[in-house]
Amino acid sequence: xxxxxxxxIKGGRGGLSLxxxxxxxxEAVIDGLRRHIGSSRSFFRGAALRLETSGRSLSPAELxxxxxxxxxxxxxxxxxQPETEERQRPxxxxxxxxAARPLREEQSAMDEHAEERSVLIKRxxxxxxxxxxxxxxxxxxxVNPGAMVVxxxxxxxxxxxxxxxxxxxxxxxxxxxxxxxxxxTQLRIAGVISRAPDGQGPRPAVPEIARxxxxxxxxxxxxx
Amino acid sequence: xAGRAIVIxxxxxxxxxxxxTANLGTGLALLGRKVVLIDADIGLRNLDVVMxxxxxxxxxxxQVVEGQCKPHAALIRDKRVExxxxxxxxxxxxxxxxRPEQMVELVETLKEDFxxxxxxxxxxxxxxxxxxxxxxxxxxxxxxxxxxxVRDADRIIGLVESHGLHDPYLIVNRIRPEMVQRGDMxxxxxxxxxxxIKLLGIVPDDQEIVVSTNRGEPVVFDRRTRSGQAYHxxxxxxxxxxxxxxxxxxxxxxxxxxxxxxxGRRRNAN
Numbered sequence: 001x002x003x004x005x006x007x008x009i010k011g012g013r014g015g016l017s018l019x020x021x022x023x024x025x026x027e028a029v030i031d032g033l034r035r036h037i038g039s040s041r042s043f044f045r046g047a048a049l050r051l052e053t054s055g056r057s058l059s060p061a062e063l064x065x066x067x068x069x070x071x072x073x074x075x076x077x078x079x080x081q082p083e084t085e086e087r088q089r090p091x092x093x094x095x096x097x098x099a100a101r102p103l104r105e106e107q108s109a110m111d112e113h114a115e116e117r118s119v120l121i122k123r124x125x126x127x128x129x130x131x132x133x134x135x136x137x138x139x140x141x142x143v144n145p146g147a148m149v150v151x152x153x154x155x156x157x158x159x160x161x162x163x164x165x166x167x168x169x170x171x172x173x174x175x176x177x178x179x180x181x182x183x184x185t186q187l188r189i190a191g192v193i194s195r196a197p198d199g200q201g202p203r204p205a206v207p208e209i210a211r212x213x214x215x216x217x218x219x220x221x222x223x224x
Numbered sequence: 225x226a227g228r229a230i231v232i233x234x235x236x237x238x239x240x241x242x243x244x245t246a247n248l249g250t251g252l253a254l255l256g257r258k259v260v261l262i263d264a265d266i267g268l269r270n271l272d273v274v275m276x277x278x279x280x281x282x283x284x285x286x287q288v289v290e291g292q293c294k295p296h297a298a299l300i301r302d303k304r305v306e307x308x309x310x311x312x313x314x315x316x317x318x319x320x321x322x323r324p325e326q327m328v329e330l331v332e333t334l335k336e337d338f339x340x341x342x343x344x345x346x347x348x349x350x351x352x353x354x355x356x357x358x359x360x361x362x363x364x365x366x367x368x369x370x371x372x373x374v375r376d377a378d379r380i381i382g383l384v385e386s387h388g389l390h391d392p393y394l395i396v397n398r399i400r401p402e403m404v405q406r407g408d409m410x411x412x413x414x415x416x417x418x419x420x421i422k423l424l425g426i427v428p429d430d431q432e433i434v435v436s437t438n439r440g441e442p443v444v445f446d447r448r449t450r451s452g453q454a455y456h457x458x459x460x461x462x463x464x465x466x467x468x469x470x471x472x473x474x475x476x477x478x479x480x481x482x483x484x485x486x487x488g489r490r491r492n493a494n
Binding site: 068072124125126127128129142144145146160162 | 349376379
């Protein structure tokens with residue numbers, strides 16, 4: 001099996017897709033990806049890749065590894081559709097139309113159980129590191145500025161959230177973001193985006209929850 | 225002899241990696257250790273200039289890894305300290321002239337003869353950085369109290385940890401206590417709140433550094449200077465000594481203030 005069979009990069013209507021072979025080992029995928037990008041690195045720099053896993057499911061650890069390598073190569077995993085489309089689309093439709101999104105295989109396979117799946121990350125996410133997961137993400141550590149968390153469900157940070165968090169990434173507006181210290185660079189829930197006001201002072205040092213209400217993100221002190 | 229290989233890195237350029245490498249190397253040699261400094265910034269050679277050894281370069285790092293000369297033939301003996309050596313970078317080559325495996329092999333060879341191998345990393349996170357960290361056993365991250373430098377330090381910490389260099393140490397360079405007290409500069413606490421790694425030392429902003437760097441004479445020679453004393457303390461900490469003023473308990477800035485001879489007004493937390 002050559003590295004061409006393991007990974008392919010295809011350009012299409014929705015941008016670039018990274019297609020991963022069905023039986024490919026994660027290290028082979030990474031090796032293949034590195035070789036594929038290799039000399040044309042500057043061409044791919046800044047590109048957003050959509051993951052197409054063709055039936056192969058990626059474990060959170062594999063996904064994390066792959067995400068890291070992709071960002072090392074100067075690219076990002078496409079987190080979502082453009083926000084404008086997202087806003088216009090009714091919520092249910094957004095959910096059904098998971099087709100062009102990352103993790104779509106898992107999405108359809110997991111179906112209704114998707115929201116019950118959770119992953120626990122036992123470390124701080126530093127600048128340049130990112131996690132995306134189909135389900136809820138719990139982080140035992142901080143999410144530093146420059147780091148990114150994407151989940152289809154809730155995001156809970158047992159520490160300071162200072163980077164970018166996108167909960168309900170496939171359109172679930174009931175998703176929430178909770179952090180011991182909620183000081184994100186930017187928050188996204190489903191298709192709604194908000195950022196900290198410019199020049200804002202320190203936020204109260206209490207756990208807070210962010211959720212969507214009337215199409216805007218509202219932040220309140222967290223009370224269980 | 226089984227030496228320790230320590231990479232000095234930062235992500236962002238201009239925060240003082242090379243100056244730090246020169247001073248830590250000189251300081252450790254003054255404490256009686258056998259030290260070799262490797263300038264891994266191929267193409268942007270600087271460490272030799274800061275050490276005042278530029279005119280003695282015959283062979284360089286690339287020639288060593290390519291086998292054109294033995295490692296020891298390329299080492300330049302420092303002109304002031306007996307047991308300090310420099311392996312200069314090549315100036316006319318590119319960063320991809322060496323591979324990480326070659327760096328590992330070189331560092332392993334040097335470990336037989338030296339207590340410390342300090343590797344001065346280039347800025348950035350590309351090939352040159354990967355070469356620099358590949359042979360190291362541990363990492364010292366240099367940052368300045370600026371948001372962009374701290375951000376890059378955070379990125380670098382993630383990268384060195386994923387490379388297997390766990391628990392890197394932090395040096396905060398160019399701190400100006402009076403600006404911190406006025407709230408105009410990130411404090412050590414602010415920096416540590418983001419990075420959360422072990423603090424190895426704090427180097428105050430000091431005009432002497434500029435003077436000594438230009439003269440090719442590391443400031444650690446002159447312990448009357450604030451920065452020289454700071455580097456000396458860091459070297460002792462690397463040697464495992466418990467040197468005061470840099471621990472992380474409360475009233476830390478106050479004690480730093482006293483150390484630096486400035487009135488220790490209690491900084492209001494938050």
